[in-house]
Amino acid sequence: MGLFDAAPAAQPLAARLRAANLDEYVGQEHLLARGKPLREALEHGALHSMIFWGPPGVGKTTLARLLAQVTDAHFETLSAVLSGVKEIRQAVDMARQQAAQYRRRTLLFVDEVHRFNKSQQDAFLPYVEDGTLIFVGATTENPSFELNNALLSRARVYVLKSLSDEALNRLLERALNEPRGLGERQLRLADEARAMLLRAADGDGRRLLNLLENAADLAEDGSELTGAQFTALLSEGRRRFDKGGEAFYDQISALHKSVRGSNPDATLYWYARMLDGGCDPLYIARRVVRMASEDIGNADPRALTLCLNAWDVQERLGSPEGELAIAQALVYLACAPKSNAVYSGYKAAVADAQAQGSLEVPLHLRNAPTKLMKELGYGEEYRYAHDEPDAYAAGEDYFPESLEPRQYYQPVPRGLELKIGEKLRALKGKDHASPWQRRKP
Known part of the structure; x- marks a missing residue:
């Protein structure tokens, strides 16, 4: 062991309990249960490039390691937070060396691949295309938005789910009983404490084990971990949210x-x-x-x-x-009563405004503050609504001359719009009966 190599006991509990084979892996039964396509592909050594999309702490990194182990592939890893094109080239060189010297495929695992920009993602393409690398990316973000279409087309996307309480309980039992976990300390977990842990973990296995380890560090060997011991640890806990994600x-x-x-x-x-x-x-x-x-x-x-x-x-x-x-x-x-009539009408009006170009305002609707504008017909024949019966200029046309009148706003028969619809229909009737009507809407 080197001077700077961490002893197994010094590793975090989550690292010590990382699954050593597919049978130890918890969760993701929809992908890895016997007979499922990914499990079948692995057991037959049919490794392919893929993207693991799922929340934190559900086993994306562990699964990538197991893929390499099951298929006897060399495992290389990069973190998009710390790496760039230089590190990608180094990984490619290592893959070529493995292929030339040992006739061994290389699985390159890229954690948080969504943090690579588009040009960095493009750097993988030729090596995925020619088989130099088996590319496995992990992301908590929607690949449709964060990854290049070219990269997506060369990899299959697998959706990983939050761990169920059953899966989290399996992790707890392993942590408490296995020697590489806390087994030698003979700790017990009270029912109340177990329930608090499962709730606080929120489907995140890494968070579950970290909380358990923090509580265990303060406990005596052979003791029972109680709910009271977890209260302080969990006082700042929050559900998964990830603003912007x-x-x-x-x-x-x-x-x-x-x-x-x-x-x-x-x-x-x-x-x-x-x-x-x-x-x-x-x-x-x-x-x-x-x-x-x-x-x-x-x-x-x-x-x-x-x-x-x-x-x-x-x-x-x-x-x-x-x-x-x-x-x-x-x-x-x-x-409240629901209506999207204004929203729908506004979108339709915006579409017409963008599609119809700069239609002129009709002369009778233009303002005429100067003598010249009046001589040009600005404001001529405009009917002041307040001087009309019921303050309504029946038959008046307010649309551009080259645009047929539209009905963008169509009130729904609910709430106040029920009354608004009745009024608009009554006004429409006055329009049809008016000798002023220029065009039929």
């Missing part, structure tokens, strides 16, 4: 869709999850204002005001008063 966008999507689906309970759950994960309440407040306009609209115009007020409370008072105000706004949105 996949979990972040998944959870804001779930929150928005719960509001749209008129489910206040699910709405509160996802709101609490995001706050628990460390999301800035002001970000949620901004998104809540968007929900008010996109999904409630004029079915209940009070929703937008309430959401703006909640945002204001958060800015003025902070936590916890502001968070409660945002919760109030979210529940109101979830319970």
